[in-house]
Amino acid sequence: MxxxxxxxxxxxxxxxxxxxxxxxxxxxxxxxxxxxxxxxxxxxxxxxxxxxxxxxxxxxxxxxxxxxxxxxxxxxxxxxxxxxxxxxxxxxxxxxxxxxxxxxxxxxxxxxxxxxxxxxxxxxxIRDGVRAYTALHYLSYVSPGKTVLIMDGATPFGTIAIQLAQHRGAKVISTVRTLEDKQYLERLTPSVGAKQTLAAHIIDESNGKYHLTESCLEETGGLGVDIILDAGVRLYNKENKEAVEESLPHKHDIIMLLSVGGHWITMEENLQLDPPDSRCLFLKGATVSFLNDEVWNLxxxxxxxxxxxxxxxxxxxxxxxxxxxxxxxxxxxxxxxxxxxxxxxxxxxxxxxxx
CATH class of the missing domain: 3.90.180.10 (Medium-chain alcohol dehydrogenases, catalytic domain)
Incomplete structure (x- = not known):
């Protein structure tokens, strides 16, 4: 066969x-x-x-x-x-x-x-659903009133994560890399109820003029984001060409965006936190979790x-x-x-x- x-x-x-x-x-x-x-x-x-x-x-x-x-x-x-x-x-x-x-x-x-x-x-x-549940239900707890930032939302996984978070009553912020991705998320509406965009706020990275931290803090009234689901991060200011081209956020920006008691779920398996980063997380009572959906099979x-x-x-x-x-x-x-x-x-x- x-x-x-x-x-x-x-x-x-x-x-x-x-x-x-x-x-x-x-x-x-x-x-x-x-x-x-x-x-x-x-x-x-x-x-x-x-x-x-x-x-x-x-x-x-x-x-x-x-x-x-x-x-x-x-x-x-x-x-x-x-x-x-x-x-x-x-x-x-x-x-x-x-x-x-x-x-x-x-x-x-x-x-x-x-x-x-x-x-x-x-x-x-099935696979992206398992990843979304692992991130939003077992590594964090998405619930009504919380704010969730989903990086690069116009992907198969990002799409499912946005829908799950919105279904649980959370306010969703998402980043996109291209104008086409932005238009896709703008068309993504609930199957029932008011025909409004599932992502309450879409941050367009395609023009290079956005500032992730300012945009998210403005959207949350300066309180920060409760749950952040990244698609990879930059560990240092000077990264390789691939990371720059993918417009990955710096790890320090992610930490600054977290609210008190917030959860950062990362796909960066080689994440390294410096003492000032750890201190900031400690002061906020925030947590960092690693998303590996294979744990259910391991x-x-x-x-x-x-x-x-x-x-x-x-x-x-x-x-x-x-x-x-x-x-x-x-x-x-x-x-x-x-x-x-x-x-x-x-x-x-x-x-x-x-x-």
Whole structure:
């Protein structure tokens, strides 16, 4: 059975994506479910994380967010029956590519897919939904009256995070990088109720004239932002060219924006705080948390919470609270090219392969 795999060349050359033929497996065993894949979303592979947890190997399966139909269940499976429609995220140590026609997956990584939701929408929402819940419900607590700053909101993840925060009653501020992104967020309105923009204030970075700190403090009456969800930060004043081009905020600006008791959720895995930064956080009673949505798969101690998150994401997708930012469906023969774009952070919309 053919699937897409990531190949790390031993010579140190750049990694490549290739289609490989794998042996077919037999019947589903114990708590495993055999799923016929209908759609598979593509996300960037964190090679450093895989190295840290000793999972890096020559051929790594590509495509973990899947949606499909249950073909067969193991004799210990209690949650699903044949012909059920399911969606889920394959574990980090999965040996199978989500771009195969059929995969075997443990029942605890799946949840039921609502009938009226398409395969593409469910597969394209599940991963960003988990990240948004992790950031706004477990690393912080979004609630009515709070102000949330979401950096680079016109992305697949930013879109879901904005919708979740607004649904919980928070006031949302978001930054955008281009005029097109700004126009997209201005069109993003609630599915029910008043047709107002989900983001109460949009900061346009495209003209280079904005000042993040002044804009946010003015919008909050000088009180600061309760929750900040960044998309990366600059650690020093003189950064590399890539960080400057992406208009990443400086870590000091983020700390200055925090309100008393505020929460900063960062995607910067190499964050370094100087003593003055720590002192400022101490005086504000603020916290810094690192967003790694893989923690649910790295430890099964909170498996029940994880399954509740998956179920709630699908419920909100069904009720149109979540509307994902999807690109046009990708045919299987173009999956390799699309995955190369995703790995290089060149895709601004979610890439979903239709099988």
């Amino acid at each position: 053919k699937g897409l795999y990531w190949q790390q060349n031993s010579s140190g050359e750049e990694a490549s994506f290739i289609f490989l033929e794998k042996d077919n497996f037999s019947v589903a065993r114990d708590n495993y479910v055999k799923v016929q894949v209908k759609a598979c979303a593509l996300s960037r592979i964190d090679t450093k994380l895989l190295t840290d947890i000793k999972l890096k190997k020559e051929f790594l399966p590509v495509g973990r967010e899947i949606a499909g139909v249950v073909l067969e269940v193991g004799h210990k499976v209690t949650s699903f029956q044949p012909h059920d429609e399911v969606v889920g995220i394959l574990p980090l140590d999965s040996e199978e590519s989500g771009l195969c026609e059929v995969v075997l997956v443990h029942e605890h990584y799946l949840t039921h897919k609502p009938e009226k939701i398409s395969w593409l929408e469910s597969a394209g929402t 430890s099964n101690i909170q498996q029940g919470k994880y399954l509740c998150i998956l179920e709630d994401i699908m419920e909100k997708l069904s009720s149109a609270v979540f509307r994902p930012l999807l690109d046009e469906p990708v045919p299987l023969y173009e999956a390799k090219v699309s995955m190369e774009m995703v790995q290089k952070n060149q895709a601004r919309k979610k890439q979903v392969v239709q099988l």
